[in-house]
Amino acid sequence: MKVWTGGKQGKQRWRRRSNTTPRSLLVCERSSFCDENNRVSSQVEQLHFNYKVSVLLSDCSSAPSHLESLLTSFSHFYLVRNLPLHELLDKQFLETAVYQGNVYGLSYRTRLDEDNCVALMPNGHLVLSLDKDSFQVLGFEGKTSTFNYKTKNRYVVTVDLTDGSMAPGRQAYLRLLTGLTSRLPLQMDFLLSHHPGGGASLQALLSRYIWSEHKPEVGTCSLTHLPCPDLQSCDPHGLLEWLGAVDANISRDNSSSSFLSSLVCPEPKRTVSRALRISICGLLLPHDVQRLIQELRCYLGQCQPESWVSLTVHGFVDSPVSWGGKEHGVLRGGENFYTLFIFHDHTYHLHLAAGAQDTCPP
């Protein structure tokens, strides 16, 4: 253990450090789907583990039928109980699922700032976020976590399972396998999903453990007389606050001088007579979110010119990776989400938000 030895300057730095609020980041982009260089689909692909999608349709009272059928066709996911981690290195599993790509796996009921967390990304990368003890016992190479750089209490091990050196039988593979079987026999509840293969490609792995299949949960709620700010001119934080208030069912009909709350809809505002809020929860794949965006654009094409649609996608708080496989951490809340406003003329506003321990969204 080391004491702070920075003299007077160090002391000041230490004081300053203890007075700042944790960082937050918000990236705002405006462009059009007609622009060839628009990056929406790559940005959607880069947030791998999505927990909740909520959609707000203006001027709409009931969900159009193909939107509803799309929501029910979201990929199912599987919860495996007490999965020993070395099973992810199983030769058969690698061949039937990982090498085919698009396997999504995330440890469940583990907290990123306390426990060991694991993510299996669709590109075949396995990411283990381990505390110091576990990392040293595992004996595999890894890096200090960026966010615990000074204290060196957390380590991140990233392995590319599709790489030649990690092929079954090779040295690095065997080292990780013996590490996970004999030295650090990690077991955790695991969420798994495979995009084109579905359950069939995971069946061999699932059959050995207690597992259950889950369907993403859909909820709808129709709203009336919704005060709505001018989406084009409103400042991004005010806009997200307004959307958050709609999502959380917070009443906005206060006057700015009332005792309880001065939250009002940003001016200039108009009232939307009908709106529909749809939310879907579970382990959601970026692929399904892409399809949803396409469908929403189709839907907008049939609407009045002043209609718009918003789509908010929340990432998993305890996922060891967020934007594009970059490391993610939790200080007091590991929020990572994005909101996409789509307008009738194919323009869009994209807001990407990240919490204290996150890299800048792409």
Added chain:
Amino acid sequence: MRRDEEKGEAAVFQRVVLKNASPYHYMKVCLVLEDESTKLSAVELKQFIITGLKTLYGEVGAALNFDLLKYDEDTFTAVLRVYSKWLVKLWSSLTLNGFYQNQACAFRVLQVSPFLLALSGNSRELQLD
């Protein structure tokens, strides 16, 4: 704050990165009372929080503005909004508030975030059994 703009022909691509720009922080809190049959209205709750601020930070603390955005009287759960720079003060006064009208009580802070949207999408609430 970084700002880079690229002008395309058909549409304008604009990207703005805002760092630490959130003016507010949002808190989801739940009040636990020793005597569970006690009734507490939204106004009483806000008054109680202000009293707590006043005992810890004095008149300056009592002048600290915060909003009670939502309150559920059955579960004593509330959503608060406070200016980011005052978050520490409000939160610590909630933590050190131990008595409501001579009965023991505790504020359980369920979630804190600079984005109100994040409060309705917390994956730690995912229950699969």
Added chain:
Amino acid sequence: MSVFVDLNLSYTADNNRLRALIETAAHLGFSTVAINYVFEPTTKKKQEIPAPKPISALIDHLPIVQGRSRPITVLNRLTVVMSDSSHFRPNAAEYRGFDLLAVYPTTEKLFHSACMLLDIDIIVISVTEKLPFFFKRAPVNGAVDRGVVFEVCYSAAIRDSTMRRYTIANALSLMETCKGKSVILSSAAEKALELRGPYDVINLGRLFGLSDADAKEALSSTCRSVLLHAETRKTASGIVYTRRSCQEDSPQPDLCDAPAAKRPHLAE
């Protein structure tokens, strides 16, 4: 970072209250807690050092930690209130039943010897009275080097506004000297409603002069090193570990899960 730990839940003879404390701690997200037995010797007559109650007698089913699938770990700790150097008996057999050993020195001389000499894990900083002495750099650094940590308890600050003043003042004066390292924050709660969640305590650390990251350390990593320190204290130089092989009616108190990975190495 490792799991959140609260190393001080006050012991009460009332089992229901103790059970409620453990359940609340698990519900708030603490993975390991320690039940604290306080021993306050007086010069007049000889007193018995309390014996720890086995955890299984207190609670049948350990509650599940919030959001996780494992049960909470419960340890025993002894705090010796020292007003004279004879109050701490280094080799007392009674101390061996406890997982953790803490002292509460009341004078500067005793504080100095607790930092530099005594074979303990935790030094408790007074929160109920104005500190009669000033923290000097030398003993504090000595304690840090030996792996002994300082403990600040926050529940007195919830109970009473005068105590709150003492808690904040004493904690700030400690942090000035030790710069936020080698400090643990714990509750010393007597009732379930005096416990606070880990993130609340981290924020409270700001009032004590800790940064968010340091306060998080104070609840997790530092506690983990205390638990490891306590385990090596029971061994000879951290290498040889002895224990009685025939046990009939005295179940060994459960050891913490955090250092479990290192335990086989110690036992070898």
